[in-house]
Amino acid sequence: MIKTNRVTLRDIAERTGYTVNTVSRALHHRDDISKKTVDYICGIADEMGYINDNIASSMRTGRTGTVAVILADITNPLFAIMVRETEQLASEYDYSVFILNTNEDKETELQAIKNALGKKVDGFIICPCPDCRDNLEFLKKTGKPYVLIGRRVGDHPSVILDDEKSGYLAAKYLAEHYGRRRILFINGLLSISCAKDRLAGYRRALEEAGIPYDGRLVRSVTTKAGAISRQLESLDAANIGYDGIFAFSDLLAYETMNSLSGTGKDVPIVGIDHIRKNLFYMPPLDSVGAAGKSMSEEAVRMLMNAIKTGSLCGDQICLDVKLYPSGK
DNA sequence: TATGCACGTTGTCCTGTCAA
DNA sequence: TTGACAGGACAACGTGCATA
Incomplete structure (x- = not known):
C-alpha cells in the first residue's frame, strides 16, 4: 500500500x-x-x-452521501435547471450529486444506472427515457431508493407536473386569450407519459372551446436539430394552416420561434416548463409551469426521506400547474 | 489458487470516573 | 449505590496486494 x-x-x-x-x-x-x-x-x-476520507466512511457506513441524477438530455435548459436545483437542495442534506446523461437511449440509461451503482450512490433521481421499463425493474430489484422526475412509468415512484392540465391550460390560452382556432401541437414522443397526457389536455381544451380536433395538427418530434423545421415545412407543403402553436416544452417553443423567424408568420406560441423563471434572459414566452414547488424540490425531499428511513420511495406526486403569461 | 492482511472510518458495546 | 458522562476496544465494511 x-x-x-x-x-x-x-x-x-x-x-x-x-x-x-x-x-x-x-x-x-x-x-x-x-x-x-x-x-x-x-x-x-x-x-x-x-x-x-469519504471512501473509508462509505466502506463502513454503506453510504456515500451521493445521489445519481440521470437525465435524458442535459443540453435541455430544463434539465440544466433541474440539476442546479437538485444539487443545491441535496447539499442542504449534506449530499452531492452525480450527473449522468442518457440521450433518451435505453442502453445508455442502463449503463448509467450500473455506473452509478458501482459508485455506491445512495439513491437515484431519474428522468426515464422512452421504453425504460426493464431498466426501472432492474433498478427496483437493487433495493436502492429512486424517484422518477418529469415522467410517469407504471407504478414507479415519481414526481411530475399535472401534464393533462398543462396541455389544457396552454391550448385554452391560445383559444381564449388569442382567439385561435387552428392550434398546432408540436408534441414529444407519445411513448412518454407527459406527451400522452398533454395531448389529452389539449383535446379537452379544444372540445371546451368548440374547436374540432384535427389530427394533422398534432406532430410528434424529437429534439434532434431540424425536426421542427421539417414539420413546419411539411404542413406548408400540404397546405395545412395553423394560427397558434402549443409546444411540448419551452425548448421546442424556442426552436419553433427560431424556425418561424424570417418567414413573416406572427403566430402566438405557448410552451411548458416556464424556464424563464430561472433563465430570465430568454425571450418572452407564454408558458405553463409548476404553480408552487418545483419537481426537483419534491423529488429531493422524497428521496432524502427514503434514504433517511432506509425505505423506498413509494409515492406518485402530481404537481399543480399554472399559466405564466409572457408579459409582452 | 486460497488466504490473510492492510487501508481509514465508524457503530456498538464496554469501562472508568465522578458527583449526587 | 446509582446514574450520567467521557472515552476506549472491537469489529466490520470493500478491495488490492502479498504470502503461503
Whole structure:
C-alpha cells in the first residue's frame, strides 16, 4: 500500500493522545464527547489539514452521501435547471450529486444506472427515457431508493407536473386569450407519459372551446436539430394552416420561434416548463409551469426521506400547474 | 489458487470516573 | 449505590496486494 502524506484520524490521535475512535466522534461533534475535547481535537485537525476520507466512511457506513441524477438530455435548459436545483437542495442534506446523461437511449440509461451503482450512490433521481421499463425493474430489484422526475412509468415512484392540465391550460390560452382556432401541437414522443397526457389536455381544451380536433395538427418530434423545421415545412407543403402553436416544452417553443423567424408568420406560441423563471434572459414566452414547488424540490425531499428511513420511495406526486403569461 | 492482511472510518458495546 | 458522562476496544465494511 502506498503511503501518502494525507492526514488520517490515526495521525490526529497520536498528536492529541486520544484514540482514533474518540477523534472520529469529536470531529463529528457527537454529544458523547465533551465540548472542550471536541474543540481541542477539531482545532488540531484543522491545523494538520485533515480532510475526511469519504471512501473509508462509505466502506463502513454503506453510504456515500451521493445521489445519481440521470437525465435524458442535459443540453435541455430544463434539465440544466433541474440539476442546479437538485444539487443545491441535496447539499442542504449534506449530499452531492452525480450527473449522468442518457440521450433518451435505453442502453445508455442502463449503463448509467450500473455506473452509478458501482459508485455506491445512495439513491437515484431519474428522468426515464422512452421504453425504460426493464431498466426501472432492474433498478427496483437493487433495493436502492429512486424517484422518477418529469415522467410517469407504471407504478414507479415519481414526481411530475399535472401534464393533462398543462396541455389544457396552454391550448385554452391560445383559444381564449388569442382567439385561435387552428392550434398546432408540436408534441414529444407519445411513448412518454407527459406527451400522452398533454395531448389529452389539449383535446379537452379544444372540445371546451368548440374547436374540432384535427389530427394533422398534432406532430410528434424529437429534439434532434431540424425536426421542427421539417414539420413546419411539411404542413406548408400540404397546405395545412395553423394560427397558434402549443409546444411540448419551452425548448421546442424556442426552436419553433427560431424556425418561424424570417418567414413573416406572427403566430402566438405557448410552451411548458416556464424556464424563464430561472433563465430570465430568454425571450418572452407564454408558458405553463409548476404553480408552487418545483419537481426537483419534491423529488429531493422524497428521496432524502427514503434514504433517511432506509425505505423506498413509494409515492406518485402530481404537481399543480399554472399559466405564466409572457408579459409582452 | 486460497488466504490473510492492510487501508481509514465508524457503530456498538464496554469501562472508568465522578458527583449526587 | 446509582446514574450520567467521557472515552476506549472491537469489529466490520470493500478491495488490492502479498504470502503461503
